[in-house]
Amino acid sequence: xxxxxxxYTKIVLSKVSFDxxxxxxxxxxxxxxxxxxxxxxxxxxxxxxxxxxxxxxQCLIYLKV
Numbered sequence: 208x209x210x211x212x213x214x215y216t217k218i219v220l221s222k223v224s225f226d227x228x229x230x231x232x233x234x235x236x237x238x239x240x241x242x243x244x245x246x247x248x249x250x251x252x253x254x255x256x257x258x259x260x261x262x263x264x265q266c267l268i269y270l271k272v
Contacts, residue, residue: 213245224256231266
């Protein structure tokens, strides 16, 4: 079940990556829902999105990077 939430989160983040405000909201939700090891994996995934859209970088504060 938890793994499904991680995969769902990745899909949602990909879809909202065009808008930093929406993206930040979804990152905040993910930080509350996911397990610590999933958050580590999510940071790596988010880095790839940031490479494509640098303004998303501001959202990393919600993952306590």
